[in-house]
Every structure is written in C-alpha cells, then in structure tokens.
Amino acid sequence: MKNFQNEKQRDLSTNKSDGTNKVLTTNQGVLINDDNNSLKAGERGPSLLEDFILREKITHFDHERIPERVVHARGSGAHGFFEVTNPIPELTKAGFLQEAGLKTPVFTRFSTVAGSRGSTDLARDVRGFAVKFYTQEGIFDLVGNNIPVFFIQDASKFPDLVHAVKPEPHNEMPQAASAHDTFWDFISLMPESMHMIMWTMSDRAIPRSYRMMEGFGVHTFRLVNAENQSVFVKFHWKPKLGTHAVAWDEAQKISGKNPDFHRQDLWDAIEMGNFPEWELGVQVIPAEDEHKYDFDLLDPTKIVPEELVPVTIVGRMVLDKNPDNFFSETEQIAFHPGHVVPGIDFSNDPLLQGRLFSYTDTQLTRLGGPNFHEIPINRSIAPVHNNQRDGLMRQEVNVGRVSYHPNTLGGGCPYQAKIAEGGFSSFNERIEAHKVRERSESFADHFGQAKLFFNSQTPEEKSHIVKALRFELGKVETTAIRVRMLGLLSQVDVTLAEKVALGLGAQVPSTLEFPVNKGVSPENEGGNQEPQTI
Ligand code: HEM
Numbered sequence: 001m002k003n004f005q006n007e008k009q010r011d012l013s014t015n016k017s018d019g020t021n022k023v024l025t026t027n028q029g030v031l032i033n034d035d036n037n038s039l040k041a042g043e044r045g046p047s048l049l050e051d052f053i054l055r056e057k058i059t060h061f062d063h064e065r066i067p068e069r070v071v072h073a074r075g076s077g078a079h080g081f082f083e084v085t086n087p088i089p090e091l092t093k094a095g096f097l098q099e100a101g102l103k104t105p106v107f108t109r110f111s112t113v114a115g116s117r118g119s120t121d122l123a124r125d126v127r128g129f130a131v132k133f134y135t136q137e138g139i140f141d142l143v144g145n146n147i148p149v150f151f152i153q154d155a156s157k158f159p160d161l162v163h164a165v166k167p168e169p170h171n172e173m174p175q176a177a178s179a180h181d182t183f184w185d186f187i188s189l190m191p192e193s194m195h196m197i198m199w200t201m202s203d204r205a206i207p208r209s210y211r212m213m214e215g216f217g218v219h220t221f222r223l224v225n226a227e228n229q230s231v232f233v234k235f236h237w238k239p240k241l242g243t244h245a246v247a248w249d250e251a252q253k254i255s256g257k258n259p260d261f262h263r264q265d266l267w268d269a270i271e272m273g274n275f276p277e278w279e280l281g282v283q284v285i286p287a288e289d290e291h292k293y294d295f296d297l298l299d300p301t302k303i304v305p306e307e308l309v310p311v312t313i314v315g316r317m318v319l320d321k322n323p324d325n326f327f328s329e330t331e332q333i334a335f336h337p338g339h340v341v342p343g344i345d346f347s348n349d350p351l352l353q354g355r356l357f358s359y360t361d362t363q364l365t366r367l368g369g370p371n372f373h374e375i376p377i378n379r380s381i382a383p384v385h386n387n388q389r390d391g392l393m394r395q396e397v398n399v400g401r402v403s404y405h406p407n408t409l410g411g412g413c414p415y416q417a418k419i420a421e422g423g424f425s426s427f428n429e430r431i432e433a434h435k436v437r438e439r440s441e442s443f444a445d446h447f448g449q450a451k452l453f454f455n456s457q458t459p460e461e462k463s464h465i466v467k468a469l470r471f472e473l474g475k476v477e478t479t480a481i482r483v484r485m486l487g488l489l490s491q492v493d494v495t496l497a498e499k500v501a502l503g504l505g506a507q508v509p510s511t512l513e514f515p516v517n518k519g520v521s522p523e524n525e526g527g528n529q530e531p532q533t534i
Contacts, residue, residue: 113128234303455493
C-alpha cells in the first residue's frame with residue numbers, strides 16, 4: 001500500500017537533500033578533493049591551522065548533539081493523517097473538525113518519560129502520545145499520555161516529581177526505572193498520586209507496542225462553537241489493534257535483547273504497509289454539568305468514567321510514513337499543549353495551566369533560541385505573518401520597513417481593533433475569585449478512583465499489580481518509605497496492601513504518618529497533625 005504525500009510532507013520536501021552520487025563540498029560549496037587526509041607540514045609533520053576543510057568538518061561534528069528533552073527524551077515518531085468521520089460543528093468551530101472526509105496531516109511521537117534518549121523502550125513507565133495536527137488554521141498539538149490521569153494535581157510539583165523519578169543525582173542510577181528510593185519517597189508523601197500509581201503498576205505501563213496503546217489528553221479541555229458556546233471535553237485515542245501489554249518478565253528479557261523493540265515495531269509496521277490506526281474520540285460534558293460529579297473536572301488525577309459520559313468518535317488517525325531523518329523530525333519536533341486553534345481552548349486545570357508555560361520555555365534551550373518554529377518539522381502549513389523579528393538562527397528574510405502594529409505604512413490596521421475575523425479569541429469565561437495559593441477542597445479525594453481502577457482489574461491483572469509493587473518496593477532500601485507506601489496502599493485496598501507487605505516481609509501500618517485526604521505533604525501543613533488511625 002502506498003501512502004499519499006500530504007501537504008506537510010510536500011512542505012518538508014523543500015528542505016530535503018540527498019547526497020547520493022554527489023561530490024563532497026564544504027559548507028561554503030567549495031569542492032573537496034581529499035576527504036581522507038588533513039593538511040600537514042610534511043607527510044609526518046603537524047597539522048596546519050589553516051586547514052579549513054578539517055576545521056569545518058570537526059567543528060560541525062563537535063556540535064552535532066543538542067540537549068535531550070528534560071522528560072520524554074526517548075521517543076519514536078511517524079507521519080500520517082487525521083480524517084474526520086463524524087464532524088462536530090455543533091461543538092467546535094475548529095476548521096479541521098467540520099467536514100466528514102477532511103484530512104489533516106499529522107506527525108505523532110510516542111515516548112517513555114523517565115529514561116534518557118538511549119534507554120530501553122520496555123521500561124515500566126508512562127508513554128507519551130503527542131500528535132501535531134498541521135491544520136489550515138495553524139498547528140494544534142494534542143500532547144497526551146497512554147494513561148488518562150497524572151501523578152500530581154498542580155504544576156508546582158512537576159519539577160519535584162521529575163527529580164524524584166530520574167536517576168539519582170549522585171550516581172545517575174537507576175536508568176529508566178521507578179524502582180528506587182527517591183521516587184517512592186516522593187510518592188509516599190504524595191497521596192494524590194495513588195490513582196496514577198495503580199495505572200503505572202498495572203499492565204498499562206508495559207505496552208506490547210505503540211500501535212496497541214490508548215492515548216488521552218488527560219486534562220479537561222474546552223471546545224467552543226461558532227456561537228461562542230463551550231463544552232468541556234476529554235480527548236481519547238482508541239487503537240484499532242486494541243490495547244495490549246507484555247508481562248514484566250517478558251519486558252525485562254526484551255529490554256536485554258532489543259531495547260529498540262517499540263521503535264522497530266512501529267518502523268517495521270509502517271514499512272510493511274500495516275499502517276497503525278487510532279480513532280479519536282471525545283467525552284463531552286455540557287458546561288452546566290461542570291459541578292455534577294463527585295470529582296472535579298479540573299483535577300488531572302481523575303477520569304470521567306465512560307459509564308457516566310461515553311466517548312463519541314470524531315475521526316481516525318493513520319500513521320503511514322516513517323521519517324526521512326530521525327533528528328530533523330522526531331528529535332526536533334516541538335509539541336506544546338498551548339498550541340491550539342480557534343474552537344479549542346483550555347480549562348483551569350492547574351497542571352495544564354503550568355504546562356502552558358513550560359514547553360516553549362524548555363524548547364528555547366533545547367532547540368537553541370526563539371526561532372524553532374521555523375525548523376521544517378515545526379513549521380505551520382497555514383501562513384505565518386507577524387512582527388516578531390530576528391534572534392538566533394532566524395531563517396525568514398522579512399522584507400519592508402514595517403515591523404510594528406498598528407501601522408499605516410505596511411498595510412496594517414491603523415487602529416488597535418480586531419485584526420482578523422475568526423482569529424483565536426479565548427473563551428469568555430467569567431471568573432470572580434480571590435487570588436489564593438491553595439488546593440481546592442474539591443481535589444481532596446485521592447483514593448476513590450484508585451479503588452475504582454484496582455477493582456476494575458481481573459484477578460490476573462490484580463496479581464500483576466501486586467507483583468509490580470513487590471518488585472518496585474523491594475528495591476527500596478529505606479524501611480520507612482516502604483511502610484509509608486504500604487499505608488497508602490491500604491487506603492486503596494487492604495488485601496492489596498497485605499499481599500504486597502507479605503512479599504516484602506513487612507507489616508501494613510495501622511496508622512498513617514499524616515492525614516491522607518489532602519493533596520499536600522506534612523511539611524506544607526506545618527507537620528503537626530495528629531496521626532490518623534486507619
Ligand atoms: C514533554 C513539561 C505534564 C505529556 C515535556 C517536556 C516538558 C514537559 C518540559 C519536554 C518538551 C520538549 O523538550 O520538547 C511538563 C510539565 C507538566 C507536564 C511542566 C506538568 C505541570 C504532562 C502531562 C502530560 C505530558 C500531564 C500528558 C497529558 C508530555 C509528552 C511529552 C512531554 C507526551 C513529549 C512530547 C514529545 O514527544 O516531544 N513535558 N509536562 N506532560 N510531556 Fe509534559
């Protein structure tokens with residue numbers, strides 16, 4: 001089966017270069033007559049500084065690496081398209097969702113979170129599932145994961161979470177695994193993470209293939225229609241091949257034999273024409289139902305159960321072309337949950353709000369300055385015009401004397417009025433509030449959905465969770481951390497805690513060190529609460 005070349009792929013082709021059967025030149029276009037020997041003073045003499053051919057080659061090589069992503073460093077990506085099957089103009093004015101059959105080019109990158117660029121694909125970890133839609137109205141990025149909830153409720157804890165899960169700073173161990181003291185130390189003090197911990201200790205955290213993973217936007221987003229009416233939505237990707245995992249024992253063996261297992265599986269499937277496919281669905285929550293549930297829609301540690309709000313399928317995504325160059329596409333792509341188009345907007349989820357700052361900020365370092373939107377894979381297929389100018393590595397040659405607005409000299413609008421009808425305007429949400437640094441009481445239940453998830457598992461799947469926790473906590477050297485974790489697990493399911501304790505040769509504690517119904521650790525509360533008996 002041959003894939004068609006979509007608009008983004010045509011756009012990329014303007015930057016492609018193929019050196020087959022071409023003679024070598026320097027970067028300045030000067031023909032090179034000897035690429036094997038440096039210029040020396042005599043056959044056995046020292047090399048000469050004037051050898052610009054050697055200097056250029058070595059200098060470029062010296063600068064080949066860029067920083068890896070601070071998280072999600074290990075990833076694999078592919079091109080494809082998104083096709084609308086069930087248009088939703090009543091919910092959103094987003095152009096790419098208006099018409100059945102309409103196709104939008106995409107690039108999708110899957111990743112692990114904790115490991116470095118060269119780490120194994122089969123780590124027990126969350127998987128990133130990031131899709132860049134090159135729409136006619138600009139870029140929309142759906143930067144999701146394969147697990148529908150997150151560890152923390154507030155962006156302020158993200159650097160702590162990542163510092164805890166990454167290899168320890170003194171010895172850079174362990175690689176790509178959560179099985180160590182610092183991770184479990186943090187988690188044991190973070191009861192809000194228990195729902196996500198149930199998912200990460202389950203089979204969901206060791207997928208069989210990227211092609212067999214669900215994807216989730218995690219946060220609640222908004223859709224806004226042409227009448228400026230808004231609904232809340234959760235985004236879902238449903239794999240055509242179903243959701244499948246490997247067992248932990250298999251994962252460890254595969255990691256040893258082929259750490260590129262998922263990368264290769266995705267590549268080979270596409271090369272063979274077995275194009276992976278997902279359906280995109282939305283759970284739609286009417287604005288008036290915002291406070292209807294016993295959890296808060298803004299709390300990213302909660303799902304909206306599909307029994308309460310079913311998923312409506314909107315379209316399908318097919319990945320049908322491997323990248324031409326890993327670095328130029330998979331590595332240089334820059335996703336951002338803040339890349340939205342008219343008709344899609346944010347909720348006030350405090351984790352999402354923090355993300356809206358973080359991505360461009362990190363990419364300024366990772367991709368070397370403010371012009372990384374010009375890198376071919378990041379370039380919009382919708383026209384880009386504004387008065388942003390210059391900066392490191394600027395490619396665009398802006399002509400004319402006007403780089404300000406309003407203006408009369410450059411055909412711009414002379415007044416500070418609306419610039420473009422239909423341009424992005426944020427949803428006009430009414431906010432009346434005090435400025436506070438507090439966690440909402442509506443975020444306080446940390447165990448209800450953790451229990452729900454655990455109870456939804458088959459006996460075999462439950463036994464995998466027990467084994468995973470025994471394995472993980474068995475690697476924790478500090479007894480107090482293990483005991484704190486057993487205490488938290490007992491809040492999810494007493495039998496689960498007891499089974500894990502048995503494997504560790506430990507006891508489930510009868511008291512917790514700190515109250516568990518708050519999303520804060522004891523030191524934030526002053527550390528003077530009475531221990532709670534359970
Ligand atoms: C990557 C920050 C939560 C999904 C990243 C990167 C940063 C970051 C700095 C590296 C980006 C780059 O170098 O291009 C944060 C912060 C979070 C957060 C501050 C919370 C406050 C989440 C959540 C999800 C998520 C909840 C899932 C819904 C991803 C994915 C990538 C990523 C999929 C990899 C994108 C790619 O393939 O390039 N995140 N993140 N992150 N994040 Fe987050």
